[in-house]
Amino acid sequence: MIHDKRRFSVVLAALAVAFAPHLMRVPAFVAAFVCSAWGYALGMQYRGWAVPPRWLRVILALGCLGLVFAHYGRSFGRDEGVALLSLMLGLKAVESKSVRDMLALLFLAYFVVVTNVLYSQGLLMSAYMVLSVLAVTAALIHLHSARPTLAPDLRGGAVLLAQSLPLALLLFVFFPRLPGALWGVQDDRDEGVTGFSDTLEPGSVSSLSLSGEVAFRVDFFGPAPDRDSLYWRGLVLDTFDGSKWFRNLPFEAAEKIADLPTDRTEYALTVEPHGKEWLFALDLPVIAPRGTVLRSDRTLVSLRLVRSRMRYDLVSAPAAPAVEAAGSRWTALPEDGNPRARELALKWRGEGRGTRGLIAAALDLFREGGFVYSLQPGAMEGDIIDQFLFASRQGYCEHYASAMTFLLRSAGVPARVVVGYQGGEFNPMGQYLIVRQSDAHAWVEVWEDGRWLRVDPTSVVAPQRLSVGAEAVFSPQGQGEAVHEGLRALRRVGRFFQLGWDAANNSWNQWVLGFSHDRQRSLWQRLGLDPSTRAGAGKLAGLLALGLAVVLGTVFWYMLRSRRAHTDPVAVQYARFCRAMERAGLPRRPSEGPVDYAGRIGLERPELGPAAREIADAYVALRYGVRGDMDAFNRLVGEFIGRKM
Amino acid sequence: MALPRFIRNLVLARLRADLPARLGRKRIFILPTRAGMVFGAFLLAMLLAAINYTNNLAFLLTFILGSVAVVSAIHAYANLAGLELEHGRLLPAYCGEEARLQLMFRAAGRERRRLKVRVGQSAAEVSLGAGEGRELDLGVPTTRRGRLPLDKVVVSTRYPLGLFRAWSPLILPVTGLVYPRLLPVEALDWHLVQGSGEDGGLGAVAQSGEFGGIRPYRPADGPSRISWKASARGQGLFAKEYRSGVARTLVFDWNEVRASEYEERISLLAGLVREAERRGLGYGLRLPTLFIEPGSGAAHAHRCLEALALLPEAA
Structure with missing residues (x-):
């Protein structure tokens, strides 16, 4: 016990x-x-x-x-x-x-x-x-x-x-990080993470539209592009089977570019774990960071599944070269189904329109055909393109992208669906962009004039989707409902704290959780140290030794310094008296006891003598006598200090 | 110890301390305890896991716990460093009894927690406030009469976390004295003790130790002279005075004591000295090489007992 x-x-x-x-x-x-x-x-x-x-x-x-x-x-x-x-x-x-x-x-x-x-x-x-x-x-x-x-x-x-x-x-910063694991890691963490899949069917993007979860965050090294050109490419989908779009492309890496284009954007992207291999990059990435591969369709994939937060530096340029859209891959469609859409496309083509003309015709249809941008377009089966184009006329971005690609391909124009994110919220507190699941988006790319042209049919149906984001479009305000002024102010305050909290979390993610092998290296490089060379490693070791010496030395000094005993009230009061006398120009000598000191005060400053004597007596009584009076001693010292000297 | 003698001497020289002693860098040692080593193994496992999973939060926690351990070693060191041992006294004791070792520690500058002081098998613990001094009392067993060199005193602490033990061994210039072993009082053969000059054994002396009155106590009187009855009135201490003319002085003579063995003879003489001192008699001591004039009082008793204690071993 x-x-x-x-x-x-x-x-x-x-x-x-x-x-x-x-x-x-x-x-x-x-x-x-x-x-x-x-x-x-x-x-x-x-x-x-x-x-x-x-x-x-x-x-x-x-x-x-x-x-x-x-x-x-x-x-x-x-x-x-x-x-x-x-x-x-x-x-x-x-x-x-x-x-x-x-x-x-x-x-x-x-x-x-x-x-x-x-x-x-x-x-x-x-x-x-x-x-x-x-x-x-x-x-x-x-x-x-x-x-x-x-x-x-x-x-x-x-x-x-x-x-x-x-x-x-100090140890955290200096301890060498390895680029990978020491031995095989079987990650059994839950995979219940949101994010889109590698197929596109009605509802696959709209289901994300209300999720406020962060997909990734972006730090721009330089001015950020305009919001409506922030298209974050995820996957290119090339095959349609009548109900969904999916990826059926052979793997092919993009050719390396010798010179970076001048009109480029540089940024670092930190993606939240989603358990898949794809990564996101601004339209269009031109380099592949370490641990990733840039495919010929200018989408980025990680060599390992993204199971932990991952940060990578990127360069994007709108004018990146593209691979020729050869073969029938980009115009292929199922043998049958959706006859009315095919008919419409062939009609347009018969009118002698070129690629540009076909795009314009499709956009005009969406703009003027009574189409509605909606989160709940209702279930569709069978000929989903026909149902959407000619019956329900309600859909989210995936419906528009899917229908437009279908129309263009039916007309024989190479086209493809791209899924990713669009827009994002700029956090002024951390100077970075937050892209959420609700920013998930799908759009179309059309082969024209030797390059893939980005066309976003959503932009004509719901232009505000690009300027303020889906979340705002579908909020009560965006739907035109009246909101009380006070509630709006409250929401603004809430937003402020939300952004502040996100900024704090982001810093934590970036600087602590995301302090990887690469970030450690770039830190050393910024300090002008290269640990792979002998001199650099030596300097680094010296820096660490210096840091340790300073940190431990400070602790040593702090622990070994004397702390005066402030616990004894008599000593504290008497020390106050001595300090007052010191200020009056008559400090106590180390050899002097209280009585001798009072005697000397009486000789040199007769007007202070009696009071000093009283204090000395009270002190002696408290220290050595039978009955000391602490209250009287406090009072005497207080009065002594209070008087004019 | 299997160390060569000269290394042993070197180490001992390092540990030797003059009083008052102050524990400093040179004589404080620090090593992890068993618990500390278990903790270290646990940290190592955590570090390996952190490296393997490249988990930075695990790294951070490992480093925090590791740093806590390292800083706790500094705390343990600081708990000892600057501690002052103001004086040490080894009080005389009769052989077979425990000699009292009194060590006065002062916590200079800072508070000290849970200092363990060990001498041989005997240990005591003390915590001191900043600037506080306290005397520790330890028992040192005695096995033979004569000088009692003080064993190494070890001051140690595991504060604050028990992961490290800081200790400071001290070899102090303190020597005690062990009086000869006492034999039961019944063994004392008072009648055979011859007085000097006058005749009479203890029987006469016992009667003649006559009470002469009471006077104020003087420190030189020794505790046995205090008249507790008179002092109990609360007006200060009083001492009993014996009329010196009446009290006979005794001289305990080496050759007169009836004993079969050398050590037994010494023990008997020591017993007589103690008994005579307890009864407030005057007594002297005649040894083969030394004569101590009759007298009384604690100092005199000590002189006699010391002379007995330091007699050479039986030839």
Whole structure:
């Protein structure tokens, strides 16, 4: 039995802080077991409940183990590990007898804090993890300090942590990052991420239109292009099977360009994990960053699935060269279906229109044919192009892009569907662009005059989609509903905080979570260091040594400096008196006791003599006498300092 | 220890400290505890996981925990550094009893938590506020009479996290004295003790240790002279005075003590000195090489006992 109940409660409290985020993640029976085990352990301390016998503990442990495996099946991953760890926390608390057991519990608690990384790496969670580390550290100190109260140890933990942070940051920046994993990583994280798929059918883009989730963020190195030319290419879809568009292109890398075009945009794009291989780039990317491939259709793919946030530097230019649209691939359509659309296209063609003319005819149809931009166009089956063009006339961008490509191909013009994002929200607080899932978009590219011409049919149906974004178009305001002025102001304030929070998260993502091998290298390069050369590595080591010396030296100096004892009220008051006399030009000599000092004051400054004498007497009475009067001493010193000298 | 003698001497010379001693850089050692090593292994595993998953938050947490450990080592060091050992005293004890070691520690400048002071098998713990001084009392076992060199004193701490232990071994210039082993009082053969000049054994002396009155206590009197009855009235301490003319002085003579063995003889003489001092008698000591004039009081008793303690070993 631990004799000190308080210390045990403190350890349990620290465990609870560390475990709290897992409480909702573990299965209910694990949570219930942990809580009741801790309750029983407290009962053992405070109510003298019996220690469960060894055989019972063994049965409990085996039973829990069995339950966990029964619950999760045979696989073993993150959730199973955390569940087992939680069970250990419960069992260990019940059998904790010695300081060493409590130490083991607190180490387990540190481990529990670290496992949170597997679930969330957001700013809020990270802040909570640091808080948990503080709680566990304070409990460790409390275990070793033998202080009767927790507050000084909590303060001590905060000081310890604050002193550790600069060192931790230094190590974080300098510790060499590897470009890849040491050994194979089987990532079992949930794939429940939103984002579009590699097929386009009615509803595949509109289903994203209300999701405020961030798809990627962009930092422009230079002026950002206008909003309505922000077309973020994702995938080129070449094949239509009558109901959906999909990609059926052989893999072919784009040719390297010798010189970068002058009319170019440079930027860095940080894509959120979506579990697929495609990446996004502004119309049209001309280089492939490390770890990616630029395909001949000017779309970018990652060599590995994008399972973690990924940042890459890009250059785009509208005038990038294109591969000749050869063969029948770009005009191919299913043998039959959608006869009315084919008929219309052939009619247009019969009117002798060129490619430009056909594009204009299609856009005119959308503009003047009573088409509506809608999120809920209703279900369509069978000849979906015909239904859309001649019956419902309601659709989202995928309907327009799909119908237009169909019309153009029917007329024999090479055309293709491109899916990606359009627009984005500029965050003034972080000077970057946020592109959300709601900005998902689909448009058309037409082969004309030796290049692929971008045509966006949505622009004629809903021009505001390009200027303010889909979210605004479908908001109550965008729909023309009246909104109360106060509500609008409230929304603006909310927006402000939302953007600020996003900016904070973005900085966290960029500078902490996204501090990769590449970013570390570019940091060294910006400092003029090249770790691959001997001299550069030497300088880097020197820099690290200097940093360590400064950081640790500061901690050393801070810890070893003397702190005057301000706890003794008599000494504090007397020191006030001495300081006042020092200001009056009569400092106390180190060799002088209070009585001698008062005597000298009386000789040199007779008018102060009696008061100084009184203070000395009160001091001596407090220090060496039987009955000292602290209040009188305080009053005397106060009066002495208050008087004019 | 299997170290060559000269290395041992070098190490010992380094640990030797003069009083008052101040724990400084040169004599503070620090190493991880077992718990600290477990913690280190756990950090290493975390670091490997962080590298493999290229997870920067895991990196950050690992480095935070590692830095906490490193900084805690500095805290442990600071908990010892600058600690002052103002004085150390090893009080005399009879052989077989524990000698009291009194060590006065002062926490210069800063607060100190959970300092463990160990001498041999005996240990004590102390926490000091900033500037506070406190005397620690430790028992040192004694096995033979004579000079008692003080074993190495080790001041150590695991504060704040228990991951590191900082310690400072001190070899202090403190030597104690172990009086001869006492035999049971019944073994003392008072009647065979001859007085000097006058005749009479202890029986006569015991009667003649006559009470002569009471006077204010003087520090030189020794605690055995205090008249507790008189002092209890609360007007200061009073000492009993014995009429010196009446009290007979005794001289305990080496050759007169009936003992079969050398050490037993010494023990018997020591017992007589103690008993005579307790009864407030005047006594002297005649040893083969030394004669101590009769007298009384704590200082005199100590002189006699010291002379006995330092007698050479049996030839």
